[in-house]
Amino acid sequence: MKHTCRRARPVLAGRLAMLTIAVALGASSLAGLGAASAQEPPAGDPATASGGAPGDVVSAEPYSFKVVPGLPTPTKAWKIFYHSTDALGRPNVVSGTVIVPEDDKTGTRPLVTYAVGTVGMGDQCAPSATFIRGKNVEGMSVGSLLLRGWAVAVTDYPGLGTPGDHPYLVGRSEGTAVLDAARAAQRLPELQQAGVSTSSPVGIAGYSQGGQASAWAAELAGGYAPELQVKAAVSGGVPADVLKDALDKNGSGGNPAASLMVAIGHDTAYPELDLDSYLTPQGRDLVQKLRGGCVLDNIRAGEGHSMDEVLARNPLDDPRWRQRLGENRLGSRTTGFPLYLYHGTADQIVSYGLGEQLRTDWCAAGNTVEWHSYPMADHMGAVLIGGDDAVKWLGDRLDGKPAQGNCGS
Secondary structure (H helix, E strand, O other), X not given: OOOEOOOHHHHHHHHHHHHHHHHHHOHHHHOOOOOOOOOOOOOOOHHHOOOOOOOOEEEEEEEOOEOOOOOEOOEEEEEEEEEEEOOOOOEEEEEEEEEEEOOOOEOOOOEEEEEOOXXXXXXXXXXXXXXXXXXXXXXXXXXXXXXXXXXXXXXXXXXXXOOOOOOOOOHHHHHHHHHHHHHHHHHOHHHHHOOOOOOOEEXXXXXXXXXXXXXXXXXXXXHHOXXXXXXXXXXXXXXXXXXXXXXXXXXXXXXXXXXXHHHHHHHHHOHHHOHHXXXXXXXXXXXXXXXXXXXXXXXXXXXXXXXXXXEOOOHHHOHHHHHHHHOOOOOOOOOOOOEEEEEEOOOOOOOHHHXXXXXXXXXXXXXXXXXXXXXXXXXXXXXXXXXXXXXXXXXXXXXXXXXXXXXXX
C-alpha cells in the first residue's frame, strides 16, 4: 500500500530541513568530536543475552535522535539490542538505533538500513551514543532519509556498545549486523505500528566503512536474509579490497593508527591471527589506546609513531593474515537487485582504484550497477557532492521504478 501524506508532512519537512541546514553550517565543529561518555545500557545486560534468531530484538528502550545538540527532531527513536552473527557465523548481540518520522503516514513504510562510516573503536563512539546527544556527523544524512518518510535502522556494528573489540573493516560481520538491524526494525512492535512490516521495501546505504558494510550486506542479503524485500543498495567510497589496500600502503610510512585499527578488527574476528605477537612494547601501548578511542582520538594517538616502531614483524608476511584480509574482497556475488556505487577520483583515504575495480567486478558478476565517479573529489568531497544523487536514486528504487545501470558505458 502506498503512503498517503497528511498535513503533518510540511511541518516535518520544514523542521528536519532546518536541522539539516544547521548541521551543514556547523559540520566543522561536529567533525572535531572526540571521546565522550557512553550512554548507560538498559538494565539486565542485554548485550550478553543468549538464544534468539538473527534479527530478534533482545531489548528496546525509547531514545532520542538529534541532528544537533539540544534540538529535538520530529521523530520517534529506540535504542535496541538485537541478535546477529559474527564473521565466523557464531551468534552475537549488536546494538543500534531505529528511527521513524512522526508524520501521520498510513500504509506500508519503506525501511532503510544505514551503515555509518568510521567512528572509532570505543563504545562511546557508537552511533547510538552520539545520536542522542546530537553529535554524530552523519545525523544530517540520516535526517535526509527521514525527510522522505522512510524508517531508518542504524547498526552500531559489533563491539561498539557491546562487549569486546570492534571487528573494524571485517565485511561479513558488518554486513550481517546491517541486515539484522533491518530485521529487528521489522520485528519491533512500535515500528510495526508506524507502518514498518515484512512487506516494507528495504534499502541499504552507507559510505566509507559504511560503504563496505552496505556492500557486504547487499552481497549477503540473498543467502543470509532472503525474506527482506531489498530493492537496492547504495555504497560510496568503498574499501572493497582490504588486502590490496594494505599491500599498497605497506612500507609507505605515516601515521599507523588506521592500519592498526584494521589489524585490531581482524584479530578480534579471527583470534588465530594473534596480533599481540607482532607488536613491540610501544605497539602494545598504542593498540591499547586505539581500542578505547574515537577516530580523531586515534589519529592523534598515532601521530609521531610509525609502523616500524610498533611492529616487531610484519603481519602481511604471514599467509594467515593475507588469507583473512583477502576474504574481505567484494565483487564476486550477484545480488538480484540494483546497486549504486560512487567514488571520488582524488580520494586520499580509500583508493579510487578500489571503487573502480568493484564496479568492474560487480558488472562482470551480472549485477545492474549505476556507477558515478566524481573528478577531483576527495573522500569527503565525493559524499558531499554525490550523496543527494545517491539518495534520489535509492528513492526511485523504493518506489518500484526500474534501474538501467551503466555497466556498458
